[in-house]
Amino acid sequence: MDFEWVAIALGDVAWISLAFFLGFLARLIGLPPLVGFLATGFVLNYLGIASGEMLEKLADLGITLLLFTVGLKLNLKVLIRPQVWLVTVLHISIIIALFGAVIFSLALMSAPLFSGLDLKLSLMLAFALSFSSTVFVVKSLEEKGEIKSLHGRIAIGILVMQDLAAVIFLAASAGKFPSLWALLLFLLIPLRPLLHHLLQKPAMVNC
Known part of the structure; x- marks a missing residue:
């Protein structure tokens, strides 16, 4: 049985943990956590460490959700x-x-x-x-x-x-x-208030 994916997954978890740690340190000294996240990426790239497939998918998903949330909050x-x-x-x-x-x-x-x-x-x-x-x-x-x-x-x-x-x-x-399937995105317009309410709940809980 091939357990190579386990090592890759553990590596991705380690890099994510390092990013959160450096983000926390950046916040402690009064900088945005994003500075710590960027520093992690620069260090790993300098060391020649490549990200795994899972990490890349998580990164794409995070950016997609962030931009999706921005679209919900933005008035056309x-x-x-x-x-x-x-x-x-x-x-x-x-x-x-x-x-x-x-x-x-x-x-x-x-x-x-x-x-x-x-x-x-x-x-x-x-x-x-x-x-x-x-x-x-x-x-x-x-x-x-x-x-x-x-x-x-x-x-x-x-x-x-x-x-x-x-x-x-x-x-x-x-x-x-x-693709013509992209037209289905317009169906999200009537659901905009509901989606905005659902995405606001985590922010209210964190507060």
Whole structure:
């Protein structure tokens, strides 16, 4: 019988425990726990330790649930505000133009890591660098209790617009289109109040 999966699972549990421990230490010194989580990832990557399949699935599930909760709390009217879509468009455009020019210039000078990049690849790399970390910002706002504030809603709205732009870009560049089954997601709209109530219960218990 193959017990290799047991060793992998125990390793994943150890890394998760280390992340929680460093997150707790970060909180003790007045830093967000996310700093400890990131430090754990940096250390494990530096040591060349690869994450197991279970850990990757848990990470994907955690991010999915976090973004799903954000979607439940976000009013769609926020996305159509000029402060949101205009800032998003200007931010992405400026970063693409600035970083694209810098990266392409480095490519023309045959700088290390940039040699061989053409204008198209330079712009694509600049486009990737124009995005912020939705998870980091959401967790920071959530810990400060500012996720429902005006600046918090606007910041999340901008991040959501960036995520939508990234999804559209990735789908278009890969030549893939959403399945018709994706339309079933609209069925969640009538269930929004119920789901929001259920997801708020754990937060109320922790308080």
